[in-house]
Structures are given as C-alpha cells and as structure tokens.
C-alpha cells in the first residue's frame with residue numbers, strides 16, 4: 001500500500017537513518033556510545049520495518065544496507081586513478097635526518113618544515129570512492145595501479161560512513177577518493193581466533209592476515225561478522241578544492257565522519273618528529289591495535305607537489321619501522337602434538353630466546369606443507385616471531401648458518417601417541433589420527449570437557465588428566481563422575497584435601513546448561529557459538545540427537561560441514577552410549593536453560609505448501625506451544641518460512657527478502673520431533 005506513505009512516516013525514516021548513523025559513529029569512531037545496544041537494535045528494527053513496508057523509503061546509504069549484497073563469483077578489477085604507491089623505509093634516527101636533508105636539498109629550503117606524523121597501521125590498504133558524498137566503490141591496493149573491487153565487504157565496516165557528513169560550509173567534493181588501512185583490534189582478534197579454534201577452524205597467524213582474509217571473502221555476510229575497523233590517512237582524486245596540507249586533509253576527513261587515528265600529530269620540526277617516534281614506540285604494546293612503525297609526511301601540499309614521487313614512493317613521506325619482534329635461535333627438535341579431534345600439529349622446540357621481552361621455547365610449524373614451503377629442518381637456526389601475543393611461529397630458516405647436519409622433517413605415518421595410522425582428509429591440509437580411543441586425543445578431549453566454558457571442573461589440571469588417562473582410570477567422559485577420593489588421593493601430587501575438593505567440584509559441575517553440554521562434547525566444528533545456536537534451536541538433547549543432516553543444515557548459522565559433523569557424531573552408537581552414561585552418572589541439563597533453548601519464543605514462522613506428517617493447523621499449534629508465532633504472510637520480520645511440498649509464492653517472497661527457508665524436517669527438528 002505505497003499510497004499510505006505519509007510525510008510523517010518519511011520524516012520518521014529519515015530521522016531513524018540519521019540517528020543510527022550518528023550512533024554508529026559515536027560507537028565505532030568516537031568510542032563514546034550514547035545509547036545501549038538494545039536501544040540501537042530497536043531503532044534498526046523500526047527502520048527495517050518501515051523500509052520493508054514502504055520500499056520507496058530505502059536509500060542507498062541506509063544503515064540497514066551494510067550487509068545483503070549477494071555473494072560474488074570473483075572480484076572485479078578496479079583501476080586506481082592515482083597510483084597507490086608504497087613508502088620508503090627509515091630504520092634509524094640517522095635515516096630520518098637524512099630524509100629531511102634530502103627534502104631541503106630538493107626544495108632548496110632552509111626554513112621551517114612542518115610534518116604530520118601518523119602511526120603506521122599494520123593492516124590492509126584500501127581505497128574508498130565517495131561520489132557526491134555516497135560510498136560507491138572500494139578496492140584493494142593490488143599492484144598499486146589496479147586493485148580488486150571489495151565494495152560489499154567494505155560496506156560492512158561499521159566505523160565507515162556510507163554517506164559523508166556535510167562539511168561546515170555545506171559542500172562535499174563531487175569525488176573524494178579516500179585511502180586508509182583496514183585492521184582488526186588485538187582484543188577482537190584474540191576473541192575471533194578463540195572462536196575459530198573452538199570450532200576447529202585454523203586460527204589466523206596475526207590480525208593483519210585476519211583482516212586481509214576477511215576482505216577477500218566473496219560473501220560479504222562472512223565479512224560482516226569480522227571485527228574490521230579502519231583509519232583513513234590519504235587521498236587519491238579529489239574533485240573540488242583540496243586541503244592545503246595533510247593535517248587539513250585529516251581534519252576534512254574527521255568533519256565528514258571518516259575515522260582518523262586520534263594519535264596523529266603535527267610537528268613543527270624533525271626533533272619533534274623523533275620525540276613522537278619514541279613516545280609511539282613506548283606506547284606500542286599498550287595500543288589496542290598492531291602498528292609496525294610511524295609514517296612521516298611533509299604537511300604542506302605545495303611542498304609535497306614540488307617534491308613529487310619516484311615510481312615506487314613519494315619523496316615527501318617515509319615510514320619509520322619499529323624493530324621487529326623477531327629473534328633467531330636454534331630449532332632443537334620437532335615434536336608432534338595430537339589434538340582433541342586427532343589433528344597432528346608439528347611444534348618446534350627451540351633453544352629459549354627472548355623475543356621482544358618474552359622468552360620463547362616453542363613455536364608452531366602449522367603443518368607439513370608449511371614446513372616444506374619454508375624448508376625448515378631440525379638443527380636449523382631459525383627466525384622466530386611473535387606477532388601481538390599470538391602463538392610464536394617459525395618464520396624461516398637462516399640458510400647461511402647451515403652446517404650440513406640439519407635434518408629435514410617428515411610427519412609420521414602413525415600417531416605418535418597410539419600408533420594408529422594417520423590420514424589426510426580430502427580437502428584438508430592437516431593429518432589426523434583415526435583412532436577414537438587414542439589416549440592423546442582422549443587427554444585433550446577431557447581437558448576440553450573440563451574447561452571453563454564447558455563443564456568448568458575446578459582442579460582437573462593437565463597433569464592430573466595425563467595420569468588419569470595414562471593409567472586407564474578415565475577412558476571416557478562418564479568415568480570422571482565415578483572418581484572417588486580414594487582413587488584420586490592415590491595419584492601423584494594429590495593430597496587428600498585436593499582429592500576431596502575435586503570430587504566436590506565434579507559434583508557441582510554436573511548441573512549444566514544445554515549449550516555448555518553440547519560444547520563440552522567436543523564435536524568437530526562445534527565451538528561455543530555453534531553450541532549456543534543448537535541450544536537455542538533444540539528443546540533438549542533428544543531433539544538434537546535425532547536431527548538429521550538435512551534439517552541441521554537448514555538452521556541459520558549451521559553450514560553443511562558443521563551439520564554433517566554433528567549428525568555423524570550423534571549417529572555413532574558409542575557417542576549415544578556415552579551420553580546415556582553421563583546422564584546416568586548424574587549429569588543434569590538445567591531445566592531453565594533447556595526451556596530457553598526449547599522456546600521458539602521470539603521467532604515468527606510462515607507455513608506454506610503441504611506438510612506430510614500433520615496438517616498445517618496442527619503444526620501451527622505446535623509452534624505456538626513452543627512459544628513461536630505463525631503468521632500468514634512473509635515479511636522481513638519473518639524468521640523462517642517452512643516450505644512443504646508445492647510451496648508457491650511465499651517461498652519466492654522469502655528468497656527475495658533473504659528470509660531463511662526451512663524444509664519440513666527442519667521444522668520438526670526445531671520442534672524436537
């Protein structure tokens with residue numbers, strides 16, 4: 001009913017869009033939110049509803065439109081109108097002084113020169129094109145001349161305005177090409193990696209790789225879930241009057257709502273520049289993001305133009321690199337660790353060495369492919385690196401230090417713990433031990449089972465787990481709950497008191513929420529996040545256990561690989577048996593949590609087509625009994641369209657609106673039937 005769109009409604013939509021944009025900016029750029037997240041979500045939902053009802057209200061820069069572009073088949077090339085050059089490096093104060101001397105020589109200038117200095121963000125360089133204030137294109141640096149079109153991914157970065165704010169004088173440049181660095185804060189990176197590891201996905205080595213990987217996603221829905229941030233620092237083409245200085249450009253960016261690093265400073269002379277460098281180096285470890293140095297830029301644009309560029313880099317700027325957090329040491333041996341799901345990981349044992357103040361004696365080698373690629377051998381002198389506080393890694397061997405007795409390393413054909421054959425699953429790099437009873441796997445599984453976000457069993461430390469498994473006392477999870485004080489007190493380094501405490505802790509841990517329980521099982525690809533999704537979808541464990549792969553796949557957030565892994569886990573008799581034994585041993589999945597998990601509360605369904613198991617009216621009753629709502633027509637508010645046989649136009653509508661579609665089995669699975 002587009003005709004009932006009134007000026008009031010239009011004004012409300014405009015107001016909501018402006019408010020959401022303002023709150024985004026406050027939250028992501030100024031780090032100073034004004035409203036609670038829930039309030040923000042409410043405003044967003046209201047705008048979504050209005051736009052859905054009156055599509056004429058949808059504007060290109062609507063805050064509802066950060067995500068939603070269909071996945072790409074490939075990235076299109078984007079030529080840069082002004083090449084994206086790189087920077088020359090300075091490694092010492094002398095290099096910086098020499099940089100200024102050269103500038104003075106070229107400019108025949110012995111008067112004052114002002115510099116703007118900026119942290120050199122360790123991320124990914126991008127270019128954003130704003131036409132008449134609207135973000136229309138974004139690209140990677142590529143080879144400096146042609147990059148790749150990553151517009152849909154860039155739009156998901158919440159710190160970035162989709163439309164520039166109007167300047168004080170009301171005019172926006174017709175074209176503004178902004179350059180900046182996309183990065184991920186360390187804390188967000190750690191959290192993200194933890195989630196990946198818990199879901200059995202490979203961790204990223206450092207925040208930069210994670211940022212680069214996130215921008216290279218063909219599906220921007222994936223990128224939208226990554227905690228990307230950006231600081232803007234330069235320009236390409238600017239159609240209109242360009243600011244007269246770098247500091248002026250950054251001020252222009254700020255006034256347009258573009259995020260600029262707050263640490264940027266303008267220095268009156270090179271001494272101030274060097275002082276800033278030292279203060280930045282001191283702050284480096286405490287900054288929320290990785291920087292690898294500082295960029296010095298001649299502030300005045302006239303001087304910049306007179307200095308010009310070489311084919312590689314501008315003469316008016318230089319990067320002062322910090323000392324890398326790297327060190328060389330000897331790789332004494334390579335040990336193979338067996339993970340909870342059987343993955344074999346080679347770990348380098350190093351002669352202990354201080355890397356940026358932290359003593360490192362072990363570093364990951366990732367897998368055989370990495371070892372081969374780097375040609376790392378046992379006995380090599382190697383370069384090790386700590387990026388942020390990620391697990392140290394071996395960067396490369398120092399080949400010039402080889403003496404000839406270094407030995408290439410090959411991953412074993414059999415598991416170092418149990419001797420069972422190891423296999424390489426198709427499409428995967430890692431090798432896995434196939435023996436489900438492998439003690440090394442069991443130790444890791446028990447550790448996982450007892451960990452903080454699973455059963456949270458206080459006092460069940462690594463050494464103790466080793467003993468319990470090695471002595472055959474614990475062969476599977478349920479055995480833990482049969483442990484008594486006498487058995488425990490008989491173990492190495494166990495006093496009566498700690499044995500009693502552990503028995504108590506085991507008892508306390510037995511009452512557990514469904515999501516933690518699912519997480520604790522250590523199902524491949526099921527981390528905390530997926531466990532939570534499952535607990536929300538299924539009323540109880542029985543519902544989850546009987547869901548088949550197809551129905552699991554229909555759940556939002558569960559892909560085919562995860563679905564297959566869950567179905568495979570529950571289809572195995574020994575796993576079902578193990579769960580029965582856990583329940584028999586006294587594990588109780590708390591009613592409160594289970595109800596929360598069961599409830600379809602807050603979810604709206606639309607039923608279409610013919611269902612085989614029961615008439616639609618009965619299905620409707622069942623959904624409502626579980627707290628869900630059933631509606632007659634599909635809108636953006638619909639959570640699921642359940643499509644039975646010959647579904648008709650409602651299914652089409654769901655596809656258009658990007659509403660999840662469940663097949664009949666999916667519905668039964670959600671209802672735990």
Ligand code: IVH
Nearest residue numbers: 085086087118119120121125181233295314
């Ligand atoms: S200015 C023509 N400023 O460093 C000069 N670059 O080696 C363009 N970078 O590709 C670069 N922070 O990815 C500039 N504040 C900053 C920067 C910065 C990080 C990166 C950028 C560029 C590389 C140059």
